[in-house]
Amino acid sequence: MAGNSQRKGAIKKTGKGNPTAGSGGRVRRGLAGKGPTPKAKDREYHQAHKTAKRAAKSAEMKQKRRPKPGEAEWIAGRNSVVEALRAKMPITAVYVAEGAERDGRLREAFGLASEQGVSLMEVPRIEMDRMTGGAVHQGLAARVPAYEYSHPDDLLDVAAERGEPALIVALDSVTDPRNLGAIVRSASGFGAHGVLIPERRAAGMTPSAWKTSAGAAARVPVAQAVNLVRQLKEYQNAGCMVIGLAADGEVSLPDLDLADGPLVIVVGSEGNGLGRLVSETCDQLVSVPMSSDLESLNAGVAASIALYAVSQKRAGGA
Template identity: 50%
Template sequence: MAKSQKPGRAGAVRKSSKGRAVGSGGQGRQALEGKKPTPKAEDRPYHPAGKAKAARERYLAAGGKGRPGARSSTEKARDAQRGTAAPARRVKKTDDSEMVTGRNSVLEALRTRVPATTLYIAARLEMDDRVKETLSIATRRGIPVLEVMRPELDRLTGPDAVHQGVALKVPPYEYAHPESLLDQIEDRGEVALLVALDGVTDPRNLGAIIRSTAAFGGHGVIVPQRRSVGVTASAWKTSAGAAARIPVAMASNLTQTLVALKQRGVFVIGLAGDGEVSLPDLQLIDQPIVIVVGSEGKGLSRLVTDTCDAVVSIPISSATESLNAGIAASVTLYEIARRRAEG
């Protein structure tokens, strides 16, 4: 009798052969071979260079001449006759405005009537007495007040500015012409008393000189176009509002401007510590005068010194080396005003 075989349990039978191996079919080899060379930009229809090439080919195929997209002379003439010529290109204008930042600085600028175009206030700013007075003055003067977010105010004032949530935009100063300034003085029948700056770069000195010029009967201040300070917000504040009454003229070349003034009868007086004429001994006080003030460090330049009719020194104590530009100009203006008043 044949013995019956019991079915084995699942998984107990071990295969004797792994079977036939399956290959990749050459797929890996094709991947390693890569694709064809990358076509040029102008040969790719989706690329901007390819679209431009296609436009040129269509333009030339249509019999066009010149640059694709350019207006022909016939079209330009037709538009000119119709009065519909293409608009001129807009030139981007540079903004020379200055930003005064900080609660104290902005309030002081508004108190001294510094010309301003816009007051910027940060959103959700904590109000104190300075901010309230700033808003009151700006509203009374009709200055636009804009509330902006702090990131925008940071961008407007620059990365290094400490604005405390308040900034004031000051427009660029409008300078007069030196000879036009002299014309206005002569038209009023007055004897000119001007101050010219040679290399003065501190705006506080300029502001102090403008203030002294107004206090002692001067008519204006002349600043050179290069290597000199201009009328900034800091100069406005130091002048205590005098910059609104005393005109400031800008000379493209200070030496040539002084020569032109001399030709019109104005005497040029330079200030220097080693001047050959002492201020109390200065003559021609009743004549038109322009006082030239040099920088505290370098003094008057050589060309300006050669142009002066006289180089004047201010008597001071031997314990003091020199006076800064603002004080030297103030003392000279006072002395000339005093002697003119005495006749």
């Protein structure tokens, strides 16, 4: 009978059960909207999602490799280890992976370690991977003890022991360890009694800073301040004048007349300069005169120029 065919795909002529074909009942849910399309980075199959995932994993690995305060650090890679040994960093041990290919850098590292009395140890490669947190070590790594920071008051004690007016360099959020190392080196070369850095949001005495200082980090104390503004005020209470280097400083560096007394030179961050509170705390803002339209100098270069100018005035050369 028409309409009651039992063949496969025939239309059922009844209102009971499922809606009949053509009524839209079966496909209504399928026609409903599914909301806005997810962003590319949120779609697992999209390349943007995979790229973001790799970046997050890389950041996680870097965080794992970052030493905790007071924890020893690792220098990984043949060039890095050789440079650290040349700079005579306080390395406690050099590790070489079993089966590592011997080349000129590896032989030089062995020779320098032997000359400096540094322990040389051979370990399985998988163990070196674990120790260095998965860094690219090329079969060679060195262990460096955590840097021992001084107390901010110790910098004044160094000046008192030498019978000299204090000269301290304070850094406001300088985040590049190479800049820190360069400033420590200049502090040593121009007679400063120490460098002060904040505990947070600033570069610390990492192996990179050690290497850039070219050994000066072993001679110039570096102190940490929990609160930089508060410590600058304590230095002021101790009789120090605090000057900040700023492009719009009201006093030009050659005209500075505070060089003969106890002095703290504050150097701002690489991009933003001095923070507002730090700037307001300074007794004077000092500018470095330049003949070009260059807006600012690298933090390490600015500190070196200021230290040189102060040392010249103290020596009577200006």
